[in-house]
Amino acid sequence: MALSGLQIQKLLPKTNCKECGSNTCLAFAMKLAAKKADLNECPYASEEAKSVLGADSEPPVRPVTVGAAKPARVGGETVLYRHEKTFINQTLIAIDVLDDDPDLTAKLADIRDYRLERVGEILTVNAVSVTRHGADEARFLQAVKQTAEMTGLAVILRAGSTSAAIAAAALLKGTNSVIADVQAENLAEMRGAAVENGLLLAITAPDIDSLIVMSETLKADGFTNFVLQFDTRSLPETYQTNIIARRAAIRDNYKALGYGTLRFIRTGNAMDDTVEAITEITKYGGICVLPTFDPAQLVSLMTLRLNIYTDPQKPIQVEPKIYAIGEPDRNSPVFVTTNFSLTYFIVSGELENSGISCWLAIPECEGMSVLTAWAAGKFSGSHIAKFLKEMKIEEMVDSRRVVIPGYVSQISGELEENLPGWTVLVGPQEASDLEAFIKNILK
Numbered sequence: 001m002a003l004s005g006l007q008i009q010k011l012l013p014k015t016n017c018k019e020c021g022s023n024t025c026l027a028f029a030m031k032l033a034a035k036k037a038d039l040n041e042c043p044y045a046s047e048e049a050k051s052v053l054g055a056d057s058e059p060p061v062r063p064v065t066v067g068a069a070k071p072a073r074v075g076g077e078t079v080l081y082r083h084e085k086t087f088i089n090q091t092l093i094a095i096d097v098l099d100d101d102p103d104l105t106a107k108l109a110d111i112r113d114y115r116l117e118r119v120g121e122i123l124t125v126n127a128v129s130v131t132r133h134g135a136d137e138a139r140f141l142q143a144v145k146q147t148a149e150m151t152g153l154a155v156i157l158r159a160g161s162t163s164a165a166i167a168a169a170a171l172l173k174g175t176n177s178v179i180a181d182v183q184a185e186n187l188a189e190m191r192g193a194a195v196e197n198g199l200l201l202a203i204t205a206p207d208i209d210s211l212i213v214m215s216e217t218l219k220a221d222g223f224t225n226f227v228l229q230f231d232t233r234s235l236p237e238t239y240q241t242n243i244i245a246r247r248a249a250i251r252d253n254y255k256a257l258g259y260g261t262l263r264f265i266r267t268g269n270a271m272d273d274t275v276e277a278i279t280e281i282t283k284y285g286g287i288c289v290l291p292t293f294d295p296a297q298l299v300s301l302m303t304l305r306l307n308i309y310t311d312p313q314k315p316i317q318v319e320p321k322i323y324a325i326g327e328p329d330r331n332s333p334v335f336v337t338t339n340f341s342l343t344y345f346i347v348s349g350e351l352e353n354s355g356i357s358c359w360l361a362i363p364e365c366e367g368m369s370v371l372t373a374w375a376a377g378k379f380s381g382s383h384i385a386k387f388l389k390e391m392k393i394e395e396m397v398d399s400r401r402v403v404i405p406g407y408v409s410q411i412s413g414e415l416e417e418n419l420p421g422w423t424v425l426v427g428p429q430e431a432s433d434l435e436a437f438i439k440n441i442l443k
């Protein structure tokens, strides 16, 4: 029978040293009970704890860390469907470059500098794959070195030969980069290179049974820092294989397939590439390597990824505070809305587009939208007034005009009672009507 968090805590050192990333041993024990952590993350776990908890404490999909300067996790998932709890570690997006590309420097700069802002989060490319194109090993090594130095990202090696992979691995020591295309024939040598340089392996085989043998061989040798690279040849086969592996890991606790995955996408057609990448993001892909740097494709894939990997139980929120829109002064009006990220970014965007300078007050509403927060008693007149006073709004402005969303016009009286001397204006219901409201009513 699975142990509870409290039972597991009794087996931990109880020093609360935080080295596992949790604030207390109890918090770490709770994660172990939920299979969201690995006992090996506690460096002080006793032999007794290891023998009692053993494999049962491991998450069904083993988490690994990719990259050192900007580390990201792959695996660690505990559910098959996002709505059952949440997906934890998002699909990493990598871009492939060829070692003989005459525009390599410019492409690496594009990859390094790519930034996408969505609901307050800055999204970037996670890794770069370097593919050897031709026989020139020295050129490949130079490209690997340049990629690591220019981007600071994890490098995925497609070396084309064991000797080139070993030489390139030495250049990436301590970066948590990935040696890809590792086959049964060079498994032992690649494991040695990975252990020596602190890298991961992406293991591959012509069929899933052979891949399972490789996975079990590595595990028996005490090496688990790897991901699975399925050798599938069509989109339906990839889709099916990803699902079979993840179901086996989570439903049947089948350890040999309980690892993250890596997939190189190269269909020769940008639309098909995008469809394959979408399949990876929605169906359990660990690292998805795109064949080219295409900002338009990245926008859609990263936005989709953000949606899939957002915790459905925790709305994305912005920090409760008073935000300046434009260059507000003491005569500027105050707008109020909730701290649900989507609401905040839509309202702030419309205010910016209108050209007005104002203050945007965002009280704590537990990430709920306007009507939901009002229904839950988190966006009442007294709640907003209390927040504005705590933020010392009266020391910031003389204008004493506050605009509330049209959907909660019913709180205007309560807000005026709690904010003596202020004029409460009921704004439009839809943010898209803010510009007209500002032109026609506020000015």
Ligand code: SF4
Binding pocket: 012, 013, 014, 015, 016, 017, 018, 019, 020, 021, 022, 023, 024, 025, 028, 041, 042, 043, 044, 045
């Ligand atoms: S590293 Fe171990 S001892 Fe330290 S807080 Fe985590 S569980 Fe407790």
